[in-house]
Amino acid sequence: MPTPEEASTSRSASPVAQEEKPTFKALGLIDPLLTALEQLNFTSPTDIQVAALPPALEGRDIIGVASTGSGKTAAFALPILQKLWDDPRGLFACVIAPTRELAYQISEQFEALGSAMGVRSATIVGGVDEMAQAVALAKKPHVVVATPGRLQYHLENTKGFSLRTLQFLVLDEADRLLDMDFGPILDKILKVIPQERTTYLFSATMTTKIGKLQRASLSNPVRVEVSEKYSTVSTLLQYYLFIPLVQKDVHLIYIANSLAQNSIIIFTRTVHDCQRLAIIMRTLGFPAVPLNGQLSQSARLGALAKFKSGGRKVLVATDVASRGLDIPHVDVVINYDIPTHSKDYIHRVGRTARAGRSGKSITLVTQYDVELVQRIETVTGKRMDEWPTDKEEIALLRERVDEAGRAATNEIKDQAREGHGRKRRREGGGKDERDRDDDVVEAGMPSGMKKKAKRRQ
Structure with missing residues (x-):
């Protein structure tokens, strides 16, 4: 709830008719930013940008309550860039973000x-x-x-x-940051940055x-x-398929077959x-890539790049891809598992039906x-329709x-056996320098002793 002081300066950004919206120029942006917006085909500001840009350009701190896909990255990036120009x-x-992919996306938008x-932007995830990041x-x-x-x-x-020279701090997807228990780390960071700064919390x-x-x-x-409440956009058609647990895989493949030309x-x-x-789908001829938190960062970025470019039509992902990521032209979202929290459902399905x-x-x-589905329908205020199926076709698919x-x-x-084998080989006599250095850290040596140990190697 806002404090009494906030209440007097709170602004609602309820949807505005397209013809009533001011232009980016009318909001007070400078020519270099207007040129970049034109090159990016950002033709008119979104609701959150209309509400946030004027007070931000005045130098005020901002609390932005905005769902994914609302244009909030530009809402905080544009006033920062304008002040940087001055x-x-x-x-x-x-800018602090909860996931690596979102951090890369924000950095790209700043540039x-x-x-x-x-x-110049540096992404630190x-x-x-670490050494390459230190150089950056x-x-x-x-x-x-x-x-x-x-x-x-x-x-x-x-x-x-x-x-120490920081002028702006942005906490993006702050609810997710705190859900992921980053609170103690954020407290430490807040203690070492200037008190005199501008802060945006989205x-x-x-x-x-x-x-x-x-x-x-x-x-x-x-x-x-x-x-003010969670909702899904009106252009999203929502369906469900009620099936026995043991038949989830075959029904997933049936749906993917019937939507083969779509990005999913x-x-x-x-x-x-x-x-x-992801392996099942590739085995059956679907161009699928996985995206999850246990993949290396290069593999995660590679999977996203392939899917965004259209090189792969299917992305199989955990909730690491459910928030903040702007992946254009996603035709269909399939929930193989229903999320426990209704807001996660809304973020997932928000990957499609974007920008109208x-x-x-x-x-x-x-x-x-x-019960989970009923809860989602209550929160969104919309009933899902049943997805039609062909039982004979599903029966034919089952064996494959x-x-x-x-x-x-x-x-x-x-793959797991190969991973264990590599780990055992590393733990044997043939450790490389990085493995040995990791052992020093794990042994709990003070940092000064760690550096001496590394020099001896």
Whole structure:
């Protein structure tokens, strides 16, 4: 809930008729940004941009309550870039995001919007070599986009890197940051950045955790909201398919067959099912790639790039892909597993039917999922329609799908055995320098002793 001070400066961003919206120029943006927006085909501002840009350009702190796909990245990037144009100096802004993919996406948008200004951005996330990141930070980027853990690592370990000159701090998807228990790390980061700064906090919901974070990090903020409740867009057609648990795989393949020309994201609850279904689909001739948190960062970015470019028509993903990612032209979202929380369902299906386009979502419902579906329908205020099926065609598919499932299980077991073998070889006599250094860290040596040990090697 807003404080009394906030209430007086709170702005509602309820949808505005297209003809009533001001232009980007009328909102006060400078020519280099207008040129970049034109090149990116951003023709008119979204609701959150209309509400957030005027107070942001005045220098106010912002609390933005906006769902995924609402244009909030540009809502916080544009005022930061405009201030950078007026007063270019040192590390200017830091954006903290909950996932690596979202961090890369935000960084790309900063560089695209700031292309006429020569803006340099550094992406600092886990799964990437720390030394290469330290080199990137030494080149004095204007904007750092980071996940919390890796940002804290560099603040503590990278000589010469600090946030002392920071003018802007952005916490994007703040509700997700706190859901993922980044709270203690955020507290440490907030202690080492200047008190005199501008802060933007963007979140899909205002929870009590967000309220505490807001009080700790914002000064007399303006609160802007795109919508007050969770909802799905009107151009999204939502379907369900009620099936026995043991028939989930064959029904998934049946749906994928009937939508073979479409780009599809399939969401699973577990990494294991993500890997298994990707193998099953490839075995049956579908161009599918997996995306989950256990893949290396290069593999994750590669999978996203293949799917975005159309090189692969099917992306099988865990919820690492459900929030914030702007993947254009997704025709269908299939929920292989129903998410436990209704808001996660809304974020998942929000990958399709974006920017006024139409899209479909299909949710596989077993005998154990009925209550979850009813809860989702209550939250969204919309009933799902039943997806039509052909029982004879499903029966014909069953044997091939079962065989592909057995092959996928065996392949995953083989991969696990190879992984254990590599680990045992590393733990034997033939360790490389990086393995030995990791052992030093695990042994709990002080950092000074660690450096001496590394020099001896």
